[in-house]
Amino acid sequence: MSGQRVLVVDDEPQILHALETTLRGAGYEVTTAGTGEQALILAATRPPDAVVLDLVLPGKSGVEVARELRTWTTTPILILSAVGDEADKVDALDAGADDYVTKPFGIDELLARLRAVLRRSGPPGEPELVVGELQIDLEKRAAILRGERLRLTPIEFRLLAYLARNEGRLLTHAAILRAVWGNAYQEESHYLHVYVSQLRRKIEDDPARPQYVLTEPGSGYRLVAPSGS
Amino acid sequence: MRAARLAPVVGSAVSVVLVTAAVFGLRTAVPVLSLGVLYLFAVLPVALLWGRAWGVVVAIASMLAFNWFFLPPRHTFQLADRANWLALAVYVVTALVVSDRAAQARRRAAEAEQREREETLLAEMSLALLQGEHVTEQLDRLGRALAGVLSVPSARITLGEARPDPHDVAVPLVAGERRVGMLFLDEDAQGDEAVRRRFLPALASLVAIALDRAQLEQEALAAERLRVSDSLKTTILRAVSHDLRSPLTAMRVAAESLVSPAIELDEADRRHQLDTVRTEARRLDRLVANLLDLSRLESGAAAPRRELVAADDLVAQALGEVPAPEQTRVVVGLPEDVPLLEVDAVQVERALVNLLENALRYSRPGSDVEISVWTAADEVVLSVRDEGPGIGADDLARVFEPFERLTPGEARQGAGLGLAIARGFAEVNGGRIWAESESGKGASFMLAFPLSAAVVEGQV
Numbered sequence: 001m002s003g004q005r006v007l008v009v010d011d012e013p014q015i016l017h018a019l020e021t022t023l024r025g026a027g028y029e030v031t032t033a034g035t036g037e038q039a040l041i042l043a044a045t046r047p048p049d050a051v052v053l054d055l056v057l058p059g060k061s062g063v064e065v066a067r068e069l070r071t072w073t074t075t076p077i078l079i080l081s082a083v084g085d086e087a088d089k090v091d092a093l094d095a096g097a098d099d100y101v102t103k104p105f106g107i108d109e110l111l112a113r114l115r116a117v118l119r120r121s122g123p124p125g126e127p128e129l130v131v132g133e134l135q136i137d138l139e140k141r142a143a144i145l146r147g148e149r150l151r152l153t154p155i156e157f158r159l160l161a162y163l164a165r166n167e168g169r170l171l172t173h174a175a176i177l178r179a180v181w182g183n184a185y186q187e188e189s190h191y192l193h194v195y196v197s198q199l200r201r202k203i204e205d206d207p208a209r210p211q212y213v214l215t216e217p218g219s220g221y222r223l224v225a226p227s228g229s
Numbered sequence: 230m231r232a233a234r235l236a237p238v239v240g241s242a243v244s245v246v247l248v249t250a251a252v253f254g255l256r257t258a259v260p261v262l263s264l265g266v267l268y269l270f271a272v273l274p275v276a277l278l279w280g281r282a283w284g285v286v287v288a289i290a291s292m293l294a295f296n297w298f299f300l301p302p303r304h305t306f307q308l309a310d311r312a313n314w315l316a317l318a319v320y321v322v323t324a325l326v327v328s329d330r331a332a333q334a335r336r337r338a339a340e341a342e343q344r345e346r347e348e349t350l351l352a353e354m355s356l357a358l359l360q361g362e363h364v365t366e367q368l369d370r371l372g373r374a375l376a377g378v379l380s381v382p383s384a385r386i387t388l389g390e391a392r393p394d395p396h397d398v399a400v401p402l403v404a405g406e407r408r409v410g411m412l413f414l415d416e417d418a419q420g421d422e423a424v425r426r427r428f429l430p431a432l433a434s435l436v437a438i439a440l441d442r443a444q445l446e447q448e449a450l451a452a453e454r455l456r457v458s459d460s461l462k463t464t465i466l467r468a469v470s471h472d473l474r475s476p477l478t479a480m481r482v483a484a485e486s487l488v489s490p491a492i493e494l495d496e497a498d499r500r501h502q503l504d505t506v507r508t509e510a511r512r513l514d515r516l517v518a519n520l521l522d523l524s525r526l527e528s529g530a531a532a533p534r535r536e537l538v539a540a541d542d543l544v545a546q547a548l549g550e551v552p553a554p555e556q557t558r559v560v561v562g563l564p565e566d567v568p569l570l571e572v573d574a575v576q577v578e579r580a581l582v583n584l585l586e587n588a589l590r591y592s593r594p595g596s597d598v599e600i601s602v603w604t605a606a607d608e609v610v611l612s613v614r615d616e617g618p619g620i621g622a623d624d625l626a627r628v629f630e631p632f633e634r635l636t637p638g639e640a641r642q643g644a645g646l647g648l649a650i651a652r653g654f655a656e657v658n659g660g661r662i663w664a665e666s667e668s669g670k671g672a673s674f675m676l677a678f679p680l681s682a683a684v685v686e687g688q689v
Binding site: 108 | 481492493498502
């Protein structure tokens with residue numbers, strides 16, 4: 001991880017300062033910007049490996065910055081959001097942001113999200129993914145939970161595999177629908193809800209309290225290793 | 230009442246006496262028999278004033294008087310000449326016809342007048358209704374006008390359901406399905422029943438519509454007030470939660486970075502993170518204090534405890550409250566003779582702190598903020614001037630409203646409470662606050678308090 005450059009954008013100097021010091025302490029190279037305009041210039045002159053972007057900025061808003069970044073770079077974007085900014089958060093995710101944390105966030109959460117968005121989607125050639133007690137064999141198209149092979153339909157398997165390749169990352173409804181069903185289906189989120197609940201019944205101990213497939217209200221799903229394991 | 234009843238009796242008697250006197254005066258010049266026609270002048274006014282019945286009375290009384298005083302044999306009701314019988318009969322019939330005509334004309338005139346009054350009142354009501362006047366405030370006036378039109382001693386209109394007095398006639402005012410009020414008439418009154426039947430329903434429905442509309446308007450107003458206060462509360466909650474979260478975020482990140490094994494900090498970084506925790510905790514504290522101040526000011530619980538304070542003490546205290554900015558210089562200008570104020574020192578200091586924080590917040594790095602004190606006329610003025618972006622003329626008054634921020638998205642430090650609190654504390658201490666600015670050239674905020682009376686005397 002070390003040496004990766006993170007651009008932090010926030011108009012609160014105190015937050016900017018604290019984040020800069022913290023991320024540097026975590027081994028990242030940090031650049032900071034207090035406005036959206038400044039952020040776009042910095043992103044172009046010193047391309048970051050990830051952008052940590054506050055939604056509320058003077059001048060250009062966080063959503064606009066995300067949208068403009070996405071016109072020329074795939075650099076992962078982690079949104080800093082707040083309760084009450086839900087609509088903006090969804091807009092930013094739609095505009096291509098990768099994930100978000102909600103203020104006031106803890107640094108463990110921030111670092112975990114940052115690592116997840118930096119990991120990029122599953123490295124190619126890795127035939128087996130492990131998340132908690134779940135093993136997913138991409139070549140044999142098999143999913144194994146605690147040594148027992150799960151009986152998954154092809155779509156359920158594709159859904160699980162896509163989530164697992166992006167472990168820890170927030171995946172928007174549209175992104176999952178595109179990846180699993182194809183471009184034509186990205187508006188059909190009810191398909192997704194149906195399949196997620198089927199998948200949960202097969203992999204979760206208690207489907208009503210999911211530990212693997214977490215719902216991010218209004219934005220998407222995220223596959224994580226259960227915190228207990 | 231008795232005078233009114235006596236009037237026709239007296240009037241009739243007087244008119245007969247007057248005409249009799251006139252006939253007496255003329256009897257030598259003109260044949261007496263032809264003078265009988267003069268009695269028509271007695272019949273006519275009485276019939277006009279008091280109606281046909283009195284006209285008939287006067288006609289008969291006239292002829293009796295004529296016979297008694299002037300027709301031979303005089304001082305008897307007997308008649309010597311047959312021709313006199315005929316003349317008297319012609320006079321009586323003529324008098325009766327004239328009195329009947331006169332009374333009819335009078336009745337028509339009175340009826341026309343009555344209708345006109347009714348129509349005037351209805352027209353007035355309709356106009357008031359069309360112009361959206363507040364009918365509810367004019368119920369008394371309306372009642373009096375109605376009493377006049379109906380010729381009853383009193384009429385009153387009440388809102389909602391009301392118990393009638395036992396001797397009142399009550400007319401419900403109904404708009405649609407709703408009973409909006411009651412109309413009461415004094416039952417003892419001898420009002421004209423026909424007028425009531427004709428006029429009351431029209432008026433009652435008009436008043437009912439007007440009252441109904443006024444009631445609906447009030448309900449709409451109340452609902453609107455509720456909505457505004459609700460949306461204000463939402464705004465306040467949003468602004469406050471946003472402003473609480475910023476320092477919390479900085480504190481949490483800084484504090485957790487100090488203990489996280491994943492993060493290595495050198496000594497300077499550690500100190501820096503600790504500083505962040507400290508300054509952000511103070512900021513949170515000030516925000517909470519501001520909220521308390523504001524709620525105290527708004528509930529009127531901020532009674533000042535006045536004492537004599539030196540202006541330079543206030544400035545020094547305020548400067549001590551506000552953390553030294555890194556890139557802004559604070560310049561202080563105090564007069565030779567430091568003026569004294571009679572104010573609540575804590576409250577005025579909080580006002581000054583808020584002005585100072587506001588100035589620092591909007592200052593460009595490297596620019597000055599100037600605090601100065603001077604005496605003008607009978608006031609002490611404390612001023613805080615910055616070299617920030619300034620305020621447009623239209624916004625100068627608005628800056629003192631709570632939760633107003635002029636530049637959207639900018640300066641998220643502070644919910645926009647500071648200036649509102651400064652104004653509140655200035656006003657409860659008998660002072661005033663205002664802003665002066667030229668857009669682009671910074672802004673000045675002035676606090677002015679009356680010079681303490683004791684101090685003014687001491688200086689003379």
